[in-house]
Amino acid sequence: MSSPQPQSRLLPPVILMVSSPTATPLADQSPLPIQSNPPAKPPRDPHPRIKHIRLVLKISDLSCQGARNLISTVNVITTVEEAVGSVFRWLYTAESTVPGTRSVTLVLRSMGGIAYTTGKDIDDDHKEIHFSTDYIAKISPERMKDEILGVICHEMVHCFQFDGCHTSPSGLTEGIADWVRLRSGLSPPSWKKSADGNWDDGYEHTGYFLEYLEQRFGEGSVRRINEMLGKTSYEEEIFWKDLFGHRVTELWKDYGRMLKEDSATDDIVIVENGESLDGDASSLTPPESVKTDDTGAGEGVV
Numbered sequence: 001m002s003s004p005q006p007q008s009r010l011l012p013p014v015i016l017m018v019s020s021p022t023a024t025p026l027a028d029q030s031p032l033p034i035q036s037n038p039p040a041k042p043p044r045d046p047h048p049r050i051k052h053i054r055l056v057l058k059i060s061d062l063s064c065q066g067a068r069n070l071i072s073t074v075n076v077i078t079t080v081e082e083a084v085g086s087v088f089r090w091l092y093t094a095e096s097t098v099p100g101t102r103s104v105t106l107v108l109r110s111m112g113g114i115a116y117t118t119g120k121d122i123d124d125d126h127k128e129i130h131f132s133t134d135y136i137a138k139i140s141p142e143r144m145k146d147e148i149l150g151v152i153c154h155e156m157v158h159c160f161q162f163d164g165c166h167t168s169p170s171g172l173t174e175g176i177a178d179w180v181r182l183r184s185g186l187s188p189p190s191w192k193k194s195a196d197g198n199w200d201d202g203y204e205h206t207g208y209f210l211e212y213l214e215q216r217f218g219e220g221s222v223r224r225i226n227e228m229l230g231k232t233s234y235e236e237e238i239f240w241k242d243l244f245g246h247r248v249t250e251l252w253k254d255y256g257r258m259l260k261e262d263s264a265t266d267d268i269v270i271v272e273n274g275e276s277l278d279g280d281a282s283s284l285t286p287p288e289s290v291k292t293d294d295t296g297a298g299e300g301v302v
């Protein structure tokens with residue numbers, strides 16, 4: 001696993017003038033719906049840095065099945081370009097300060113696991129995404145395109161995200177990567193929302209929590225998290241209160257409440273003249289817990 005190395009690209013420390021939202025108790029606020037498949041955001045002006053980022057493709061063995069599958073399934077050039085565009089679309093505005101990443105090389109090679117991102121030893125502003133051709137060769141035909149796009153999207157986030165000078169919890173870093181994948185419409189069907197465990201368990205578990213924040217506190221909430229990680233180190237006690245007016249533990253509990261309400265709403269049936277129109281009236285009882293499912297495609301991406 002490798003996370004971005006933002007040391008050389010962080011801005012000098014700045015004094016934050018962040019207005020905290022009024023700390024209304026979350027339980028008193030009316031819940032907002034969480035969309036499982038958020039609509040794509042309208043295109044906006046691209047960040048001026050994008051056109052200066054060099055994109056490179058390296059394939060160690062053209063004869064291997066995984067490389068052939070990828071090349072025959074997607075247009076590699078537009079896939080990589082669109083992945084960069086997605087990261088900038090969701091994490092930055094055209095005016096944002098962005099990390100100093102100057103090049104991204106997609107390396108297709110035989111290896112264990114699925115994919116990882118690293119920086120070159122001599123210059124961390126040159127990133128490499130290593131994507132396993134052994135893994136690609138095993139993807140089912142019906143999932144091939146979306147899984148390739150989703151993995152590259154996730155890894156591309158690591159090339160351009162801030163991490164508070166290595167102080168951000170890895171679960172938050174991975175959650176932001178999967179949130180961008182979610183927002184890009186590339187979430188695998190195996191992904192499920194769950195408030196079991198901890199908020200920073202990472203990947204889609206944290207990604208859906210970030211989506212809740214986006215719904216609860218407004219468009220751009222995750223972008224603000226990333227921007228904050230570009231300006232300050234991560235200190236849990238003040239980080240979330242500065243951004244959202246609440247501790248992350250409070251937000252996580254509220255997220256769990258919303259999921260339960262969501263689940264209960266899904267189970268509500270219309271009863272007319274004493275008879276259920278859709279199954280047994282006992283289904284009015286809300287489920288006690290939200291089911292989890294962390295298996296399937298998308299697992300193992302780092």
Ligand SMILES: [Zn+2]
Pocket residue numbers: 154155158174177301302
């Ligand atoms: Zn990752």
